[in-house]
Amino acid sequence: ADGGHGMPHIVHDGFAYAVLPAADPDGGLQHHDKSWQRMPAGWELAPAEPGILAGVVAAHGWSSNLLHLRSRGKKAFGTKNANPQWVGKECPGLGGRLTSRSSSGAEPGAGMEYKPDTRDYRILIR
Secondary structure (H helix, E strand, C coil): CCCCCCCCCEEECCEEEEEECCCCCCCCCCCCCCCCEECCCCCCECECCHHHHHHHHCCCCCCCCEEECECCCCCEEECCCCCHHHECCECCCCCCCEEEEECCCCCCCCCEEEEECCCCEEEEEC
């Protein structure tokens, strides 16, 4: 049920939210291969705003413990699968960086690629 967005997602406050690499919004922890992920056309890194942290990050597992969002320092935030003290909160000092680069030959509006350096972090997009 991708709703025409091409990947599993949820809708919150009028925005569709998904993760890279694509995964079930309500899935338990599933490791991935840490490969570069191209931002799909029309999507962006989700901002680390209180409503998103509560209604999108903390309310779902996203097949991950931690999600990268658009924030200063490219920090990670705890999903429903994280240890209880980190759910919906910034997780400083736990490692895991989000690396970005320009991608060549990308569709207009999709010129960036991202890579989490930890295999159980994912990237929240909208």
